[in-house]
Structures are given as C-alpha cells and as structure tokens.
Amino acid sequence: MVGVLALQGNFASHIHILNQIGISSKLVKTLEDLSGINGLIIPGGESTTMSNLLLRDQSFIDGIKSLSIDKPILGTCAGLILMSKNSFDKKVLNMNIIDIEVSRNAYGRQVHSFDDSINLVHKNIKSKSMKASFIRAPKITSMGKNVKIICKHDNEIVGVREGMHIAITCHPELKHETLLHEICFKR
Numbered sequence: 811m812v813g814v815l816a817l818q819g820n821f822a823s824h825i826h827i828l829n830q831i832g833i834s835s836k837l838v839k840t841l842e843d844l845s846g847i848n849g850l851i852i853p854g855g856e857s858t859t860m861s862n863l864l865l866r867d868q869s870f871i872d873g874i875k876s877l878s879i880d881k882p883i884l885g886t887c888a889g890l891i892l893m894s895k896n897s898f899d900k901k902v903l904n905m906n907i908i909d910i911e912v913s914r915n916a917y918g919r920q921v922h923s924f925d926d927s928i929n930l931v932h933k934n935i936k937s938k939s940m941k942a943s944f945i946r947a948p949k950i951t952s953m954g955k956n957v958k959i960i961c962k963h964d965n966e967i968v969g970v971r972e973g974m975h976i977a978i979t980c981h982p983e984l985k986h987e988t989l990l991h992e993i994c995f996k997r
C-alpha cells in the first residue's frame with residue numbers, strides 16, 4: 811500500500827498509475843493517514859501551498875520524515891522541491907529527504923511548459939526513453955555525493971535517487987509512464 815500526499819496538486823494521476831501497476835494506494839491528508847503505508851508519493855502542484863498546509867501540523871511533517879527512514883518516497887516537481895535540502899525560498903518547506911539543492915520555476919512561467927522525452931538511467935534497466943511534462947519545473951542546482959542520477963533531459967539532470975528515494979523535476983505520470991513508480995515501489 812502506497813500513500814499519495816493529497817493536500818493539493820495532481821495526486822489523482824499518481825493513484826491512477828499505482829492502480830495500473832497493481833499497487834494499492836491511499837490518499838494521505840493527515841498524520842494518521844501515514845499509518846499502514848509502505849511508501850509515499852509527493853505529487854506536483856504548488857510547493858508554497860503544500861508547504862503552508864503541511865506547516866499547520868509539525869507532527870505530520872515529522873511523520874513524513876520518519877517514514878522516509880525506512881520507506882521509499884517518490885516526488886514529482888513540487889514534490890521534489892519539498893524533498894530537497896534547499897530551494898532558497900522562505901515560503902517553501904524543505905524536508906531534506908534527498909541531498910539536492912533546487913531552483914524553482916527555472917524554465918520560466920506556465921507558458922514555457924513543455925512535453926519532451928527524458929532518458930532513464932538505472933543499473934537494472936537498459937537506458938530507456940520516457941515521456942514527461944515539464945510544468946513550471948525546477949532545476950537541480952547541486953547534489954550531494956550519495957545522490958545518483960536517474961533521469962536526464964538532454965544534458966540536464968532531471969531525476970535523482972538517494973537510497974530508496976526518487977525525485978524528478980517533471981511529470982512522467984501525466985504521460986502515463988509507470989517505470990519510476992515500479993522502480994520505487996516494486997522492489
């Protein structure tokens with residue numbers, strides 16, 4: 811059972827992907843909802859809004875952090891921002907689940923959003939192309955020594971993994987790509 815943080819944003823598309831790959835899911839809106847899950851997805855949306863909602867309950871934030879000690883977390887776009895160590899913005903909560911620094915809205919405004927192919931690099935999988943939507947996406951500006959690259963768009967690093975956690979700046983789930991969910995939750 812994988813939880814999907816459902817405070818704001820596009821959590822529904824992740825539920826759909828989990829259904830597709832045969833993983834049961836549950837919406838997570840409160841600390842109590844974290845019980846019984848074996849992993850968590852932090853979806854895209856607006857990181858400032860999600861931060862405001864999370865910061866209403868420090869115990870919920872602590873619960874997510876302690877879940878991350880032994881359960882995998884997958885973050886897309888705003889989810890990656892929340893999982894990062896620093897996004898250099900006081901309005902945003904950084905939970906420091908993956909040792910990366912990020913720059914928000916680094917490709918420009920909503921009108922500069924685009925769809926493109928990204929390349930997946932993983933030790934167990936031959937290099938593979940996936941489709942993804944970049945929607946006011948962040949860029950990863952630095953990564954710690956234990957962070958591994960998992961996806962690239964041209965020469966830009968757009969997906970990373972640290973231990974069992976994965977974070978990506980774009981949205982493969984909006985293009986019905988299931989591979990990252992399978993890698994993160996089906997091991």
Ligand code: GLN
Pocket residue numbers: 853854855856857858886887888889891914915945946947948
């Ligand atoms: N630009 C948004 C933010 O900074 C993220 C956009 C997204 O999740 N697609 O939170």
